Amino acid sequence: MAQAGRLTVTIQARDIEPMNHDPSTVSSGVAQQSGQAQPYSRKGWVQRWHLIWLIYIPFYFLSWIYRKPGLLEVMASLGGVCFFFFLYWRLWRQRGKAELWQVLAVFCIGLALSRFNVGWSVYTIYAMSFAARMPSRQMAVRTMIALELVLIALGPVLQPHGLSAWASGVIFGAVVGFASLMQGDMERKNEALAIAHEEVRALAATAERERISRDLHDLLGHTLTLVAVKAELAARLVSRDASAAEREMQAVAAAAREALSEVRTAVVGMKGASLAGELDRVRQALAAAGVEADVSALTTDGHPGQEAVLAMALREGVTNVIRHAGASRCDISLTPSASALVLTITDNGQGGRLVEGSGLKGMRARLAAIGGTLDVKSDKAGTRLVATAPLRAQGEGVS
Incomplete structure (x- = not known):
């Protein structure tokens, strides 16, 4: 021992x-x-990439190359660009979600500098781009249209300070604004898609945890029950037949090794569970528990997905017979047909009111995943469990 x-x-x-x-x-x-x-x-x-759009600010100062600006223009231009940098920094901190006052402030910088420099339209174009980044798409469209109308209405006032600057502000402002709006729409859709993808990943992770929980419950519940039964048998035999007790303990060691292998299998999925192997194991478990077993199983080759699900159902059903039913006899039959595999487990144990635990719930979930059904009836004569797995020509699998 x-x-x-x-x-x-x-x-x-x-x-x-x-x-x-x-x-x-x-x-x-x-x-x-x-x-x-x-x-x-x-x-x-991505956040640093937004800084590249500041490259258009130097266009405002190009005219200083061929003319000398006055002191007032220099002070106004530097004040305007500093205020713009502050607004741009705020926009960057807000993750590109512009507010209405920021849009109007940038637009007003351009209008205020229109009397000094022909590059003033750079700021109105920036204002259109800011407007496209407003949280509400409806508000963004309305704001851009309003800014365009203001520029057009101020045309007679602004044209004397540079017709080309006014025209570029109107034309390029509209192009840049609505292009930014479409880009924003695409980013919002990508964001929604990313959120949906994360939700799918979370649901998949939850489903995988539930699958592993079900499989471990069935695997370890059955194996530990077998280990307990054989250990008790060895304890009874040790004083009468030491060699028989040693054989039972060797069987316990083999069951423990098999449990480790099955736990690894559960982690990667139960697609390879063997129904024939499980039938042999339940025969041994029932015999060790002193339950007379009558197993009738026809050949079911060619349906590995359905066999894997029924193997887990067989394991859980027989484990319940050994642990809870107090039965002296258990009949197991596996009947294939053209449309389904039907597993039936009947015992003469203590029936009555049935309360489904995690084992039966897991069994029902596995069968439902392949379109199968589980029917359990329990009365004074015993319990009868019928698991039906429909056959499919393609796409067989285990959830």
Whole structure:
């Protein structure tokens, strides 16, 4: 007994070690870390990219190359550009969401400087671009139209200070403004798409956690039940037949090794569960528990997706018979037809009022994912469970 116990612990520790050093787990962690770091660097780059649009400000000062500005013009121009930089900085801090007063302030800078420099329209074009970035699209369109109408209405006043500047303010302002509006629409759609993508990822992660929870419940519940039954049997045999007790403990060690393998399988998905192998395991579990088993199963090759779901249903159903039913007999039948595979588990144990736990709920969820059904009836004569998995020519799988 002591040797068998030490053997079990040694094998479990040996089998757990590869799981602790699984390279796929390490690479997954690195990918997650890099995936977390990437958005921040990209976000910073996008924010700095907005500074490139300040390249148009020097166009205002081009006329100073061939003429000498007066003191008042220099002071007004420098004051205007400083105020514009302040507004641009505020806009950058607001993540590009301009307010109405900021738009009007930039527009007024251009109008105020129109009497000094033909480059004043640079500011009105910036104002149109700012207007396109207002949070409300309706307000943005109305503001841009209003600014264009103001420029057109002030044409007779502004033309003497430079017809080309006025025309460029009207034409290029409209082009830049509505181009920025379309760009803003695209950014809003991309933002909404990114939010939807994150929601899908969150839902997928939740579904995966629920799947792993269901699989671990069924796997460990069945295996630990088998381990407990065999350990109790070995304890009863140790005083009468030491060799038989040793065999039972070896079976416990084998069950523990198999449990570790099945836990790994649950982490990556239960697509490879074998119905034939599960039938052999439930025979052994029922025999160890002293339950007479009658298993009738026809060949079901060619339907791995349905078999995987029914294998998990068989495991959970038999585990419930051993742990809760107190039955002396359990009949299991697997009947294939042209349209479905039908698994039936019947016992003569303590029936009555049925309360579904996480095991039955998980079983029902797996069957529902492939279009199947679960029917459980329990009365004084026992419990009858019928799991139906429809056959599909293509797209077989396990959720």
